[in-house]
Amino acid sequence: MVTRLFFCTMVCLAFSGHLAAQEREVHLDSVVVFSDKGRLEGKAHTYTFDQVAISRHEGTNLGNALQSASGIYVRQYGGEGQLSSISVRGTSPNQTRVHWHGIDINSQTLGMTDFSSIPMFLFSDIVIHEGVSSALRGGGSAGGTVELQSRSSTGTGIGFVQELGSFHKRSTGIKGSYANKQLKYHVAAVNSYIKNDFDVPIRDGETYQQNNAASELTGIQGAAIFSVSNTSTIQADGWYNVHNREVQPTIGNFNNDDHLLDKNFRFFSSWNKAWVHSYTQASFAYINDKQVYNRLSETNLQRWVGQVDHEYSGWEHMRIGTGAQVEMGRPQLSSYPEPFSQWRGSGFLFLEIDPSERIRLTINNQLNAMESQKKVPLVPSLGMTMRIWEEKVLRFMWDVHVSRVFRFPTLNDLYWQLGGNVNLKPEDGLSIETGMDTHLAVHSDVSVTSKLSLYSSHITDLILWQPQPEGNVWSAENVSEVHVYGGELLLVSKLKKGQYFANGRVLVTYNRSLNVGDDASLAYKKQLPYVPVHKWVTGLDIGNDQVTFFGNVVYTGQRFTGAFNNVALPGYTLIDVGVSLRWPVGKHTFISTFQVLNLADQEYQNYELRATPGRNFTLKLNYQFNQS
Amino acid sequence: MKNKLLGLLTCACALAFLESCSEDEGMNGGLDLTADVIIINEGNFRSADGSLSTFNSSTAQASFSVFASVNGFPLAATVQNAIVEGGHIYAVTNEADKVEVIASSDFQSVATVRQGFNSPYSVAIIGDKAYVTNWGELNATWEWEHSFISILDLTNYAVIDSIQVSELPQHVLAVGNEFYVSNVGSNTLSIYNSTTDEWVTDIVVSSGPDKMVLDADGDVWVLCTSGNLVEVDPTTQTVKQTLSNISASGFNEKMVIDEAGENLYFLSAGTAPDYEKEVYTVDVTGATPQPVKLTSGKNFYGIGVSPDGELYVADNKAFQGVGEVFIYDQDGMKINSFISGRAPNGFIFR
Numbered sequence: 022m023v024t025r026l027f028f029c030t031m032v033c034l035a036f037s038g039h040l041a042a043q044e045r046e047v048h049l050d051s052v053v054v055f056s057d058k059g060r061l062e063g064k065a066h067t068y069t070f071d072q073v074a075i076s077r078h079e080g081t082n083l084g085n086a087l088q089s090a091s092g093i094y095v096r097q098y099g100g101e102g103q104l105s106s107i108s109v110r111g112t113s114p115n116q117t118r119v120h121w122h123g124i125d126i127n128s129q130t131l132g133m134t135d136f137s138s139i140p141m142f143l144f145s146d147i148v149i150h151e152g153v154s155s156a157l158r159g160g161g162s163a164g165g166t167v168e169l170q171s172r173s174s175t176g177t178g179i180g181f182v183q184e185l186g187s188f189h190k191r192s193t194g195i196k197g198s199y200a201n202k203q204l205k206y207h208v209a210a211v212n213s214y215i216k217n218d219f220d221v222p223i224r225d226g227e228t229y230q231q232n233n234a235a236s237e238l239t240g241i242q243g244a245a246i247f248s249v250s251n252t253s254t255i256q257a258d259g260w261y262n263v264h265n266r267e268v269q270p271t272i273g274n275f276n277n278d279d280h281l282l283d284k285n286f287r288f289f290s291s292w293n294k295a296w297v298h299s300y301t302q303a304s305f306a307y308i309n310d311k312q313v314y315n316r317l318s319e320t321n322l323q324r325w326v327g328q329v330d331h332e333y334s335g336w337e338h339m340r341i342g343t344g345a346q347v348e349m350g351r352p353q354l355s356s357y358p359e360p361f362s363q364w365r366g367s368g369f370l371f372l373e374i375d376p377s378e379r380i381r382l383t384i385n386n387q388l389n390a391m392e393s394q395k396k397v398p399l400v401p402s403l404g405m406t407m408r409i410w411e412e413k414v415l416r417f418m419w420d421v422h423v424s425r426v427f428r429f430p431t432l433n434d435l436y437w438q439l440g441g442n443v444n445l446k447p448e449d450g451l452s453i454e455t456g457m458d459t460h461l462a463v464h465s466d467v468s469v470t471s472k473l474s475l476y477s478s479h480i481t482d483l484i485l486w487q488p489q490p491e492g493n494v495w496s497a498e499n500v501s502e503v504h505v506y507g508g509e510l511l512l513v514s515k516l517k518k519g520q521y522f523a524n525g526r527v528l529v530t531y532n533r534s535l536n537v538g539d540d541a542s543l544a545y546k547k548q549l550p551y552v553p554v555h556k557w558v559t560g561l562d563i564g565n566d567q568v569t570f571f572g573n574v575v576y577t578g579q580r581f582t583g584a585f586n587n588v589a590l591p592g593y594t595l596i597d598v599g600v601s602l603r604w605p606v607g608k609h610t611f612i613s614t615f616q617v618l619n620l621a622d623q624e625y626q627n628y629e630l631r632a633t634p635g636r637n638f639t640l641k642l643n644y645q646f647n648q649s
Numbered sequence: 650m651k652n653k654l655l656g657l658l659t660c661a662c663a664l665a666f667l668e669s670c671s672e673d674e675g676m677n678g679g680l681d682l683t684a685d686v687i688i689i690n691e692g693n694f695r696s697a698d699g700s701l702s703t704f705n706s707s708t709a710q711a712s713f714s715v716f717a718s719v720n721g722f723p724l725a726a727t728v729q730n731a732i733v734e735g736g737h738i739y740a741v742t743n744e745a746d747k748v749e750v751i752a753s754s755d756f757q758s759v760a761t762v763r764q765g766f767n768s769p770y771s772v773a774i775i776g777d778k779a780y781v782t783n784w785g786e787l788n789a790t791w792e793w794e795h796s797f798i799s800i801l802d803l804t805n806y807a808v809i810d811s812i813q814v815s816e817l818p819q820h821v822l823a824v825g826n827e828f829y830v831s832n833v834g835s836n837t838l839s840i841y842n843s844t845t846d847e848w849v850t851d852i853v854v855s856s857g858p859d860k861m862v863l864d865a866d867g868d869v870w871v872l873c874t875s876g877n878l879v880e881v882d883p884t885t886q887t888v889k890q891t892l893s894n895i896s897a898s899g900f901n902e903k904m905v906i907d908e909a910g911e912n913l914y915f916l917s918a919g920t921a922p923d924y925e926k927e928v929y930t931v932d933v934t935g936a937t938p939q940p941v942k943l944t945s946g947k948n949f950y951g952i953g954v955s956p957d958g959e960l961y962v963a964d965n966k967a968f969q970g971v972g973e974v975f976i977y978d979q980d981g982m983k984i985n986s987f988i989s990g991r992a993p994n995g996f997i998f999r
Contacts, residue, residue: 222722223722223761224720224722224758224761225720225721225722270697270744270745271695271696271697271725271726271744271745272697272723272725272745273697273725273726273745273747273761273763274697274725274726274744274745274746275745275746275763276745276746276767277744487967487969495967543970543973543988544970550970582698583970583971583991584969584970584971585970585971585988587713587971587988588700588713588714588971588990629696629698630696630697630698630723630725
């Protein structure tokens with residue numbers, strides 16, 4: 022009750038009419054754009070972690086950051102650094118793509134990414150595109166696409182971050198960049214450790230220290246861009262991660278000593294050429310994902326990806342883009358029959374048409390192929406954006422997208438022994454979504470923005486692992502149907518007066534993900550497990566150029582732990598507060614940030630029987646020289 | 650204009666917030682702590698989401714996760730076995746390894762014993778002591794080693810001693826002042842004296858002795874994973890008879906006997922083509938007892954017989970989601986069903 026009152030107070034404060042100002046952490050963008058790197062992205066609704074937001078979370082991983090600042094539900098198997106997968110718009114984790122330079126880095130074996138293995142410090146922007154139309158190729162984006170943008174050089178400078186926190190948390194990051202007319206390069210490295218030895222309540226008045234939950238994440242990333250001429254560049258980017266961790270056991274389990282080691286190496290290179298009215302990029306990527314469980318069982322997956330994209334914008338009312346991608350994967354697992362190679366290919370044709378000043382149409386057609394799959398389906402996506410009202414004080418925009426939903430089976434679904442099923446069909450379906458964006462600017466220093474999205478998807482041939490008649494054997498099958506629908510509402514208020522500002526934001530999500538496959542099943546029309554119907558995020562930043570006070574309140578609704586919906590984890594509210602002090606001295610900037618996380622010492626479980634920390638503290642010191 | 654817009658937005662927020670408040674109403678409805686049937690839900694191994702649920706056979710109402718609801722903390726374990734004795738439920742769990750002692754009247758936790766176990770499986774009570782079989786630990790070749798029996802003092806809920814054993818112990822059964830341990834890794838039953846806690850003798854039965862029950866005459870019936878049902882006379886400590894070619898499960902056998910001690914019920918392994926697990930009954934009062942098939946189902950995992958003679962069979966739904974319990978009459982006709990926690994594996998009737 023107390024936390025809810027606090028939550029309501031935060032909502033009222035955020036929209037009291039006196040507050041507003043710069044939008045600093047999350048913003049939405051619902052238009053279709055050609056990005057600054059010239060890549061095409063058929064964007065639906067997006068959340069962006071910009072540099073300000075990332076700097077607040079740079080001592081942690083993307084899973085933690087998404088949990089505290091977005092409407093996405095992150096399934097975290099315990100404390101910081103433990104396995105984390107995401108549910109975007111009520112879909113399962115393998116229905117969201119994760120892009121790095123336009124390459125999907127989801128594990129091809131599991132079809133998903135562990136978000137606890139993505140260090141925030143290595144990225145300049147992280148954009149979550151929600152909805153099926155977020156991906157131009159490859160399918161698998163029923164939930165959306167998470168786009169990771171590596172840091173790149175914007176000048177010459179260095180930066181250093183040291184963070185200390187409860188439960189033996191320490192994180193050290195260093196970055197440096199250089200730029201001249203021909204060459205820009207950037208290097209960043211981070212090491213984060215947390216023991217996660219927080220107190221766990223086990224029964225009335227009794228607690229114990231969480232065991233076997235330490236996590237160490239080390240990442241290094243370097244990027245260089247060389248200007249071959251005024252119109253062409255060569256780019257290379259490498260990213261290496263080592264995530265060494267103990268696997269946190271269930272509550273009260275003192276004997277478990279499971280261990281997981283992940284090593285991920287990703288390399289991307291491209292040749293980029295700007296023509297008079299067009300842009301070409303030819304790129305190559307190599308990805309190597311290794312995982313060792315309990316120092317015994319090893320998974321090794323190598324992928325080689327080549328792609329060429331071209332876009333043309335020479336016509337007044339139309340732009341066109343096309344691209345092709347070829348990929349070879351080579352998995353090595355003891356659970357697969359033998360090492361083998363697997364080819365995939367995809368292509369797209371993208372059109373952006375402005376039939377009038379206020380209307381923009383987008384059409385994308387994907388063609389995706391995968392070795393061993395009989396079908397090469399055409400996956401269309403249509404969108405329309407209409408600027409209904411466009412005045413200086415008030416802007417009002419409406420958009421609608423209709424897309425085919427499509428996802429190939431994962432390699433485990435196809436080849437895992439026993440149970441892999443090479444006869445699986447892709448998941449298929451249809452999605453429609455619409456949104457309304459309103460921007461009210463009383464004057465340049467006071468504004469309110471609202472973004473409302475509504476969506477509905479019906480997915481058939483959902484792949485699930487099912488027990489077979491033999492009893493002890495499970496196999497992947499196309500067995501289920503899911504109807505996913507819901508909405509999101511984001512409100513952002515901005516106020517600036519002199520050197521002072523106040524930013525407020527509220528994000529409300531509503532997700533229904535219903536099993537509609539078999540009306541005789543006890544799971545019929547029941548919510549999918551671990552998909553909260555509600556998640557609320559509200560935040561408030563108040564301060565000036567030197568001092569910022571900030572607070573964040575996240576309410577996560579109850580989540581069912583099983584398909585029949587008879588047992589649920591209760592909803593919970595987390596309150597984080599902090600203060601940040603900034604001292605600029607010439608080209609040097611010193612920033613110190615103190616945060617109290619889980620201020621109300623809320624006891625909660627994000628995933629059933631995985632303990633989570635109570636109230637805890639972090640102190641961060643940040644030094645920047647000549648850096649933005 | 651600005652005020653109207655803000656008003657609309659605030660209303661939308663308030664409506665959504667109110668709905669979010671209403672969703673947290675419990676799904677359990679009223680907990681029925683005095684229901685006559687307690688369902689032991691094993692849970693998934695790594696998830697440790699075992700639980701106790703109840704079923705009131707008069708009202709046909711089920712209550713879920715009653716232990717967690719009453720105590721405010723979950724069992725947080727995989728429940729292998731549970732028995733009721735002297736007003737207490739003794740739940741043996743692994744992942745986490747412990748014995749949870751629970752008041753059977755109101756499900757209040759009496760004690761959690763965490764020390765002195767390593768993959769415990771089964772428990773028997775004699776006087777003020779509980780005997781708990783422990784599989785020990787898996788070696789590099791996935792074989793159990795360092796198996797032992799824990800001796801738990803019920804006056805202070807502490808493990809006071811242990812008995813090292815050379816074979817993998819499975820089930821433990823109190824028989825008078827002695828306790829019988831089925832050595833599933835061999836072909837013997839071991840008999841121990843509860844006064845001295847010392848080994849008395851071994852009885853050679855068939856390979857893989859597993860679940861044991863006592864009949865009305867005080868004989869011990871042992872279901873062996875090798876497909877044999879053995880009757881042992883505790884007074885002479887000899888085998889009276891062996892029923893061969895029994896369709897047993899082959900692992901982790903499930904067998905119960907009715908309140909009169911006259912009819913056994915056990916689960917078999919599934920066989921081709923449908924691989925359904927069968928429920929058999931054996932009238933042990935006859936001169937030549939023979940198994941009779943009652944019913945079958947794909948994921949049958951636990952079995953129980955009520956004081957009224959109704960047969961309760963647990964379906965684990967292949968560990969996907971929660972399980973389901975089917976109730977049959979003595980002729981094997983289904984008369985009711987209800988859902989349970991995850992992977993139900995047994996029942997307590999009171």
